[in-house]
Every structure is written in C-alpha cells, then in structure tokens.
Amino acid sequence: MRDLLSVAFRETLGRAVLSAARPTADSLLRRPIAASDGDVPYRIEGKILCDDPGHQHDVVVRFEEALVEELRCDASVIQELEEELARAGLSLRSWIRTKFFEQHLSRYSMFRRKAPIFWQLATPSASYSVWLCVHSLSNDTLFKVQSDFAMPKLSHEERKLQSMRQEFGDDPKAGERKLISDQEAFVEELRAFVEEVKRVAPLWRPSLADGVVINFSLLWRLVPHNKVWQKELKATWDSLCAGNLDWAALAMHLWPERLIPKCAMDRSLAIAHGLEDNFWTRDHDGKVKPRHIPIRPEVDIVSERTSAAIQAALKDVIAAPTARARVGRRGARVAQPPEGPADALLV
Numbered sequence: 001m002r003d004l005l006s007v008a009f010r011e012t013l014g015r016a017v018l019s020a021a022r023p024t025a026d027s028l029l030r031r032p033i034a035a036s037d038g039d040v041p042y043r044i045e046g047k048i049l050c051d052d053p054g055h056q057h058d059v060v061v062r063f064e065e066a067l068v069e070e071l072r073c074d075a076s077v078i079q080e081l082e083e084e085l086a087r088a089g090l091s092l093r094s095w096i097r098t099k100f101f102e103q104h105l106s107r108y109s110m111f112r113r114k115a116p117i118f119w120q121l122a123t124p125s126a127s128y129s130v131w132l133c134v135h136s137l138s139n140d141t142l143f144k145v146q147s148d149f150a151m152p153k154l155s156h157e158e159r160k161l162q163s164m165r166q167e168f169g170d171d172p173k174a175g176e177r178k179l180i181s182d183q184e185a186f187v188e189e190l191r192a193f194v195e196e197v198k199r200v201a202p203l204w205r206p207s208l209a210d211g212v213v214i215n216f217s218l219l220w221r222l223v224p225h226n227k228v229w230q231k232e233l234k235a236t237w238d239s240l241c242a243g244n245l246d247w248a249a250l251a252m253h254l255w256p257e258r259l260i261p262k263c264a265m266d267r268s269l270a271i272a273h274g275l276e277d278n279f280w281t282r283d284h285d286g287k288v289k290p291r292h293i294p295i296r297p298e299v300d301i302v303s304e305r306t307s308a309a310i311q312a313a314l315k316d317v318i319a320a321p322t323a324r325a326r327v328g329r330r331g332a333r334v335a336q337p338p339e340g341p342a343d344a345l346l347v
Contacts, residue, residue, distance in 0.1 A: 004071070004081065006107065009100060011066040012059065013049055013118050013133045047136065050149050051097055051122075051129040057149075059131050060093045097126050098225075105229060114232070115212040119219075121145070121197075123189035126225035128153060134212060142201035150197055154190040161187050196221050199320055202313040207249040214240070214248050221322055241318065247272040254314055256305035260298055264290060275301070 049059040067073045067081075085095055101120040108116045122129040130145050161183045168176040200222075206215045213236050220233035239245050243258060252259050252273050263270035263279055267288060270276040278295045282288055 004077070005095075005100070006104070008063060008066050008071055009096075009104070009118065011070040012063045013047065013131055047133065048141070048144060048149065049131045050153070051093070051131070052153060059096055059129075063092065063096065097129060101226060119216060120225070121219060121222040122225045123193050124224040125189060127186055128190060128193065134208070134215075137206040137215070139205050141206070142197055142204045146194065146197045146201055150190070150194045154187070154194050157183070157187050157190055193222070196320070199313065199317050203254060203310060203317060205250065205253050210248045210250055214245060214250055218250070218317075221320065224322070252305070254310065257302050260302050260305070264294065264298060
C-alpha cells in the first residue's frame with residue numbers, strides 16, 4: 001500500500017503524460033521519476049499544489065483524482081487505503097501533511113545523497129503547506145507561491161479571524177476564546193511563511209546541476225516541520241555562506257565578488273563557472289597556466305554579475321530569524337485548522 005501511495009503522489013505532483021494504454025502496477029512502480037521525452041513515451045508535468053481544503057489546486061483533491069484517473073483504482077482499492085490509514089489514526093490529508101515527505105525523503109536517499117523530488121514548504125505546525133516538483137522549478141516558482149498561494153491564503157485567514165472577533169464580541173466564552181486563539185496562531189504562522197517566501201524569492205535561481213540539497217538549502221527556514229531535514233539544509237546553507245561550496249551555480253549567483261577572483265587562481269572553479277578561457281590558457285607545450293592578463297578584467301565580470309537588489313535580499317535572508325511554532329499558554333502546540341469535507345476519498 002505504501003508503494004501505491006508513493007506512486008499516486010508522483011502522479012499528483014509530477015503527473016506523467018502517458019500513451020492511451022493503461023499502465024500496469026508493475027510499470028508504474030518501475031517507471032523513473034524523471035526522464036527526457038526521448039527516453040520514454042511520457043514527460044513530467046510538474047505543478048504547484050497546496051494543502052488547503054477548497055482551493056482549486058488542493059493537493060488532497062489532486063491526489064484523489066490521480067488514484068481514480070491516472071492509476072485507475074477501483075472502489076475496493078480506495079476502501080483498503082482508507083482503512084489502512086484509519087488504523088494508523090490518519091486521514092489522507094493528515095498523512096500527506098505529516099507523513100509523506102519524511103517517507104519520500106527516506107526513499108530518495110542513498111549513500112549519503114538525499115534528493116527528494118517533491119518538496120514540502122510549510123508552516124511550523126504543517127497546518128499549511130505548498131508542494132513543489134523539483135523538475136518544474138523555475139526562477140519564477142517562489143513568486144508564484146507568494147502571489148498565487150501564500151498571500152491569498154493569508155488574506156483569507158485574516159478575514160476569517162476578523163469575522164470571529166466581530167461575531168464573538170468583546171466578551172467571548174471560553175470555547176470562543178480558544179477558537180480565536182487558534183486562528184490567531186494560524187494567521188501568525190502564515191504571516192511568517194509569507195515573509196520568508198518574500199525574502200528568498202528574489203534570490204531564487206534553481207540549477208539541477210547543483211543537486212537537490214544545495215538548491216533546497218536557501219529554503220531551510222520553510223521546512224520547520226521537519227527538524228532533521230531543516231538541520232541538514234541549514235548546514236548546507238552555512239557551507240555555501242562560508243565559501244565551502246563555491247563550485248555551485250547558486251554560490252556564483254549570490255557571491256560573484258567572492259568567486260570570480262578565485263576563478264583566476266583555481267582552474268576547477270573557472271571551469272565550473274564558464275570562465276576558464278578568460279583566466280586560463282595553454283602554453284606551447286600544452287600546459288595549462290593562468291593568463292598574465294585576463295581577456296576581461298575581474299572587475300568588469302564582477303560588476304556584470306553583481307546586483308544591488310540581490311545583495312540587499314541576501315543580507316535580509318542571512319539576518320532573518322528561524323520560524324518557530326507558537327505555543328499556547330500551557331505550552332501545547334497550537335491546534336491545526338479542521339480538515340474539512342475534502343478529507344474524504346473520492347470514489
């Protein structure tokens with residue numbers, strides 16, 4: 001059943017465009033997650049989804065559609081799935097919200113290399129998440145998360161909080177105070193989520209050549225729901241900041257003033273960043289050596305690749321605090337919003 005859940009989620013977030021022939025269970029499980037159109041007769045159509053009942057891109061609804069439309073699951077399979085999740089005390093939404101990413105990360109980790117295909121960006125309580133597919137990331141992805149998902153969600157929940165306060169009046173009952181408190185906590189988490197997305201969006205320039213962990217490291221504050229993964233991303237981000245991963249495209253994007261002089265002294269870095277010909281040459285014997293005078297001066301290349309906007313955004317990101325889950329007066333973690341009717345499987 002775990003294999004079925006994993007395959008269904010793959011079809012949900014990175015849905016493949018297949019031929020008309022019905023796929024078998026074995027072919028679905030063996031099919032690679034990413035391949036070029038020339039390798040197999042399908043392609044990955046990644047998308048942005050969210051954990052938000054009622055949203056047109058709600059991940060649970062899309063998951064249910066994938067079970068029926070893509071995997072052709074009948075009523076008995078779906079009932080078995082419901083029963084297995086129920087025995088574990090989970091609904092489909094709570095499984096996606098709290099369990100799937102950890103299982104997915106474990107599956108896509110081997111020999112110290114971790115490369116999750118699907119990314120869960122979430123609030124500390126995981127009461128709201130946005131899901132991304134690594135193969136569809138672009139420079140605009142986080143701006144879309146901000147404008148199409150996170151900000152509208154925050155506005156909706158702020159209006160809901162205001163309505164609660166007006167409805168319950170100046171002297172709410174104990175139960176009403178708890179509802180207001182929980183909604184305030186949810187809004188607070190959403191505000192922090194939106195603020196962080198705004199911080200990192202101007203810096204975002206994904207490059208699959210860097211690997212998943214380096215690309216994900218910039219977003220380490222957006223995974224507070226998974227402390228182990230967040231710790232690894234933070235360590236990678238710290239290594240980037242310290243100059244220990246200067247071969248990465250992300251490092252050149254963020255710190256050209258640091259890397260370009262290094263390219264004049266380290267040929268491997270020059271090769272990694274496409275500057276070998278500018279700083280290195282071969283003598284008559286074919287031996288590679290630094291150029292006495294680069295084709296283009298360092299200062300010109302640095303100026304060309306430096307952005308005042310990126311420098312300002314980077315300074316803000318480095319100085320920002322780590323998101324923390326709000327706790328109630330008794331130290332309990334805040335309640336998550338109800339799952340709503342979308343929690344039932346569509347048969």
